[in-house]
Amino acid sequence: MDALQMGYFEYDEWIKGMKKMGTDTLDKLKQKLPELENYLLDPVFFKNLYKYAYNFARIDNQKYIDLEVAIGLWNILLNEENCPIINSFIEFLHIKQTVKVINKDQWSNFLEFSHNIPSDLNTYDEAGAWPVLFDEYILYLKEYQQHI
Numbered sequence: 001m002d003a004l005q006m007g008y009f010e011y012d013e014w015i016k017g018m019k020k021m022g023t024d025t026l027d028k029l030k031q032k033l034p035e036l037e038n039y040l041l042d043p044v045f046f047k048n049l050y051k052y053a054y055n056f057a058r059i060d061n062q063k064y065i066d067l068e069v070a071i072g073l074w075n076i077l078l079n080e081e082n083c084p085i086i087n088s089f090i091e092f093l094h095i096k097q098t099v100k101v102i103n104k105d106q107w108s109n110f111l112e113f114s115h116n117i118p119s120d121l122n123t124y125d126e127a128g129a130w131p132v133l134f135d136e137y138i139l140y141l142k143e144y145q146q147h148i
Contacts, residue, residue, distance in 0.1 A: 046082070047111065049077070050077060050111060051108065053073050053077060054073075054104060054107045054108070057069050057070075057073060063103060063104065064101035064102060064103045064104070065101065065102055065107070066100070066101055066102075067093060067099055067100055067101055067102060070101075070102040070107065071090055071093065074086060074089075074090065074110075075090075083111065083114045083115075084114065085114045085117060086114070088141065089110075089114070089137060092136075092137050092140045092141075095140070096136070096140075099133065103131075105131050106131045106133055106134075109130060109131060109134070110134075113130055113134050117138070121138060121141055121142050121145065124138050126138070
């Protein structure tokens with residue numbers, strides 16, 4: 001769409017985006033949806049979309065996005081199939097309450113991190129190069145498991 005601001009589409013941006021996709025009617029847009037959904041199954045495309053979402057959500061070149069914006073984007077982009085830990089990570093962020101923003105490092109590394117957490121949390125390498133927030137999440141999970 002080439003929109004300049006998240007959540008807002010100027011009329012010209014909308015028309016340009018629709019023409020680019022070859023969808024000049026609502027029916028053509030509906031017919032195009034399955035094709036667009038298939039793009040999300042391509043890991044390379046999805047990773048690029050995920051990176052793009054962070055930059056698109058930033059306001060005035062901030063080096064972070066607000067936590068609620070990040071959670072909103074995660075809820076749109078991720079689910080239990082493509083990110084098994086998404087729900088527990090968001091729960092952790094709500095419980096922690098000191099996290100107010102997500103920086104680019106945290107956002108960029110989250111997908112890889114979510115796919116590399118060992119099922120046995122005792123083998124998690126706390127000396128790894130993950131952002132500190134992820135180490136805190138692992139501690140949260142370990143404490144949660146002890147109370148079950």
